[in-house]
Amino acid sequence: MTNLSWRAKADALPHTFSSGRNYRWLPLWFLLPSIVVLLALQVYPTLYSVYLSTTRVRRGEFLHVGLANFERLLQTPSFWESLRVSLTYSLAYITLTVSIGLMLALLLNRRFKFTGVYLVIIFIPWVISEVVAGTMWRWLFQPTYGLAQAWINTYLPFLGEQLYTTSSGALAIVIAAAVWRGLAFTTLLSLGALQTVPQEIIESASLDGANRFQRFFGVILPQIRSTVLVMVLLTSIQSINSVGLIFSITRGGPGGATRTAAYYLLQIGWEQGDFGTGAAVSVILFLINMSLTILYLSIIGRRRD
Amino acid sequence: MKTRKITGFLLCLALIAALLFGALSSTATAQSGALQLWTKFNDQNPQNTQDKWLADVIARYRAEFGIEVANTFQPFDQINAKLNVAVQARGEVPDVSYVDSQQLGFFEQNGTLTDLTDWVKSRPWFADVDPGALAACTTPDGRILCVPAHAAVHFLYYWTDIYPDGVPATTDEFLAKAAELKAANPNAFAFTGKLAEKISVERFYYNLIVSYGGQIADSEGRAVWANEATLKTVEFARALFANGYAAQESLAPGFDNEQPFMRGEAGAFVAGSYSYVYLTPITAPDGTEFKGEITGTFDPEALSVGAALKAGKLSIAPQFAAPGGKPASLIVASGWGIPVGAQNVEAAQAFIDFQMTTAENVAYSAAYGALPALISAAAAEEFQTPYWVAVAEIQREYATPSPTLADYDKGITLLGDAIVRLITNPSLDIMATLQAAQDEYNAGLD
Numbered sequence: 189m190t191n192l193s194w195r196a197k198a199d200a201l202p203h204t205f206s207s208g209r210n211y212r213w214l215p216l217w218f219l220l221p222s223i224v225v226l227l228a229l230q231v232y233p234t235l236y237s238v239y240l241s242t243t244r245v246r247r248g249e250f251l252h253v254g255l256a257n258f259e260r261l262l263q264t265p266s267f268w269e270s271l272r273v274s275l276t277y278s279l280a281y282i283t284l285t286v287s288i289g290l291m292l293a294l295l296l297n298r299r300f301k302f303t304g305v306y307l308v309i310i311f312i313p314w315v316i317s318e319v320v321a322g323t324m325w326r327w328l329f330q331p332t333y334g335l336a337q338a339w340i341n342t343y344l345p346f347l348g349e350q351l352y353t354t355s356s357g358a359l360a361i362v363i364a365a366a367v368w369r370g371l372a373f374t375t376l377l378s379l380g381a382l383q384t385v386p387q388e389i390i391e392s393a394s395l396d397g398a399n400r401f402q403r404f405f406g407v408i409l410p411q412i413r414s415t416v417l418v419m420v421l422l423t424s425i426q427s428i429n430s431v432g433l434i435f436s437i438t439r440g441g442p443g444g445a446t447r448t449a450a451y452y453l454l455q456i457g458w459e460q461g462d463f464g465t466g467a468a469v470s471v472i473l474f475l476i477n478m479s480l481t482i483l484y485l486s487i488i489g490r491r492r493d
Numbered sequence: 494m495k496t497r498k499i500t501g502f503l504l505c506l507a508l509i510a511a512l513l514f515g516a517l518s519s520t521a522t523a524q525s526g527a528l529q530l531w532t533k534f535n536d537q538n539p540q541n542t543q544d545k546w547l548a549d550v551i552a553r554y555r556a557e558f559g560i561e562v563a564n565t566f567q568p569f570d571q572i573n574a575k576l577n578v579a580v581q582a583r584g585e586v587p588d589v590s591y592v593d594s595q596q597l598g599f600f601e602q603n604g605t606l607t608d609l610t611d612w613v614k615s616r617p618w619f620a621d622v623d624p625g626a627l628a629a630c631t632t633p634d635g636r637i638l639c640v641p642a643h644a645a646v647h648f649l650y651y652w653t654d655i656y657p658d659g660v661p662a663t664t665d666e667f668l669a670k671a672a673e674l675k676a677a678n679p680n681a682f683a684f685t686g687k688l689a690e691k692i693s694v695e696r697f698y699y700n701l702i703v704s705y706g707g708q709i710a711d712s713e714g715r716a717v718w719a720n721e722a723t724l725k726t727v728e729f730a731r732a733l734f735a736n737g738y739a740a741q742e743s744l745a746p747g748f749d750n751e752q753p754f755m756r757g758e759a760g761a762f763v764a765g766s767y768s769y770v771y772l773t774p775i776t777a778p779d780g781t782e783f784k785g786e787i788t789g790t791f792d793p794e795a796l797s798v799g800a801a802l803k804a805g806k807l808s809i810a811p812q813f814a815a816p817g818g819k820p821a822s823l824i825v826a827s828g829w830g831i832p833v834g835a836q837n838v839e840a841a842q843a844f845i846d847f848q849m850t851t852a853e854n855v856a857y858s859a860a861y862g863a864l865p866a867l868i869s870a871a872a873a874e875e876f877q878t879p880y881w882v883a884v885a886e887i888q889r890e891y892a893t894p895s896p897t898l899a900d901y902d903k904g905i906t907l908l909g910d911a912i913v914r915l916i917t918n919p920s921l922d923i924m925a926t927l928q929a930a931q932d933e934y935n936a937g938l939d
Contacts, residue, residue: 331741443913
């Protein structure tokens, strides 16, 4: 019935727009504002970054250097080190955020008491600004008066007395803070997806003797695979571009141990004023993000086919 | 239908108009007549002596000349970079800006600042400027890119409870004393300070390297820090942390490194002559508390350190020297620069002229915590206290000019990171790590 009424409306359109040819471009006019905004705020800066990546500034003049910035960057050990940190950070962040988010969503999907309250609690870190969250985590792990560090010293001394000022400890703190903050996003997304899984299928699987793990991996996960892939895609991009938390917790330290490629870009382009090399880093990060997007979307597309 | 078409068209027009209005209104703000100033001081929400000084000076300038000054607060570690970004982007640049003299090479390389040579030399205050301070604003080829307001040096603040005979003068003597202190009180630290991130090079490592007879850059701006002097500096730093003589906060980001000293848990603290502004309240190791009239986060009159100095609990000394060597102390000048593209150059010059009067120079330097660039201002009563006399002596005897790195920030970042890696990972080979950082820096130069 509903379909019919929409069809009827659609059929009526050409009659309403009697001089059809004049209205062919009308949708474009409506789209124009968003296209203008996208061109100004997304496409132009991207293209300008590509242009900047082929320049160097000397005495206020932009000199064209071709691909020299990329060549030099690829021979720079600290850039490769930042990519390695990015990879470690991203893998840990994606794995932990998606898996814990999914687990929390499975729990919340059971609809026990105060689900709404738990959801709000989980959501709080997401609405706290990165700088505030980062400062809080920094204070928690202060070597001599940090609350969390004091607990570690008492109950988990094998983790080390100075997590915050050691390379692996600082990276672990940054990852923990990012996961804590990112959980709200994956939990909500997972919960939404879980609620679309028909209860009958799960009940049938139970009747067929499937245990919890079999139900999850054999029935539920295939049903929400697209959402999981989207979550992986978005958390990948989030982690690759992550700067705010790292800035407020460790500033890339100690000794570059938590300096991801995005933070390296901030340092090179912003603090050190090397726009050419900074733009080259941004182009490389853009290509990484694009490749991941294409990969994930093609996987999603294949699954749908 | 005509109505829809017109509505769509008007909506698009409104959006384009809004975008244009936004772009033009920001330009209009910059040209509204007020002198556009960039500083690292917050006159809108004053928290310390520097912020208060700026709020006062803006009011005085308005009262005296009828000219409005619009200050834009920029974070201390971003102001130089942001100024350069504004110039390169041909965006809204201020008429006049605070600049750090150690960034002169960076500004020169990027063409950020206007050449002020002829104008500065024509000013009545030119003859009164301390030559050392002026040199900090002068490029190797003799161009003056900024006007120095004051110069600060780096040294040790120490608790006399811990070091009644003064801080040991050399690194060897200090390590021996630190071992004694640790044995007496395992929870206390002999030392704290900013020993991580790029600032650590300015405050601590560079001074030690120079004292050991080394340098971190050659006259062409290339890095030369992979040398014996840096190696010995790293060995000293490693000893500080390996034995628990230095507080771990020294390796933390930001300024948490001040806390152990402010709580009386660390005996000595390496910092600048300006750092006392932030040391409030402070507690001596024997529990005596010194606090000024605290408003907000900071002590607006910087009375805590003053009171502790007066009580004889606190004192200052040059940094540790290499055994048999002389202490070194990096001297940095704060200056006024006129960026390329400034709209109101004449007004900017008038503001700098105002700043370079003796009275204003005294007020700014005292609020900042540095010795004035004007010789007449340095002779003022404010700088004849025991603290400033001691600071002046350290400056006179041990001042060391900034390293001549062509890419200053990049250089000190790479060196600082390399040293921190060597401290946190004692199995790393010192010379190989320094060499790798040096090669990376030099490879980035044209």
